[in-house]
Amino acid sequence: MVGPHKLISVQNTETGYGSIKVLNRLSLDVQEGEFLGILGHNGMGKSTLIRLIMGYLPAWSGSVHFRGKDITRLSIHERALLGLGYVPQGRQIFPDLTVEENLLMGLQCNIKSKCKTDVDKILDYFPRLSRLLDRNGGVLSGGEQQLLALARCLIGDPAVVLLDEPTEGIQPNILDEIVDTLLRFKKERSLSLVLVEQNLDFILDLSERVVTLESGRITGAMDPKRLQDPSVVQEYVGLC
Known part of the structure; x- marks a missing residue:
């Protein structure tokens, strides 16, 4: 049986703002059709990672590949034409x-x-x-x-949507609409999703896998169901 194909591959990348390094030799793979959640305390580099993949921030080192193509030096527009979509924080x-x-x-x-x-x-x-x-x-x-x-x-x-903190200030019924719409897109159009979010219910509803990010590095992966454990929540987002 053939497994899923790699959609995004970020390898040993570093980037940041000015002289401040945020991502520290970070590596991450996202599979075709996967809905991936990224979890971590504020300031750990979650949004920075999304911006790196989309091209808003340059890779100081390492590489970013999309469907096997090296896109490390491509512009935002070129990445969008290849199938990367981005919904930023603040809409x-x-x-x-x-x-x-x-x-x-x-x-x-x-x-x-x-x-x-x-x-x-x-x-x-x-x-x-x-x-x-x-x-x-x-x-x-x-x-x-x-x-x-x-x-x-x-x-x-797009083949993949990079979705950054979409739930802030949003009423619950619209959050339900967003979840239903994204799952429908996944089923009907083979959409992939990379989600940065602090709303644990939203991550649970959408993500098939959750990775944890600390001090600019991916430190682990877990089944989203583990987010129902208060000790895990406290460790990675400080909410309980």
Whole structure:
């Protein structure tokens, strides 16, 4: 039986901000179709790792591969064209554009009919947004903005989504919608996910494997069910 193929491989990488090193010879593999959670205290390098994979931060050493291709020196745009999608912390939608215009910003098409078809397809996964197409992004609730940011990413049909702290300030019913939508994408479009999150219920609902990150290195991996153990939670996120 053939096992899953390696989608992302980060090997012995170091990076940081200015002269401050955050990631310290970090290595991590993500398999095709895997939903991976990354857990650790604040300041350990979780968001830095996501930004490194997407290309917002350069690798000072080591390498990043995607589907066997060395992308260490590729631009953000080039990585996106290969199939990497990113939803940053804080959402970063365009507040003065309508919901529909925000969605169109996530497309790589210049044919009006194709763009409309792609928007219609993504709205099938995000029915709440279909009622808000003419509304500016800046007037949406925090939960609606998070849905929009995710839809804008997924409309380009990425192979993997790098999702950074999506639950902050979001009402529970919308969190449920996000979980259901991502699981549906996984089933129907073979989506992979790398999730940085402190909401343990959200990680439990989505992740098949959880890795722990401490002082800029991956220090272990666990079954997400272990997050139901208060001692494990205290050790890695300081919540109990």
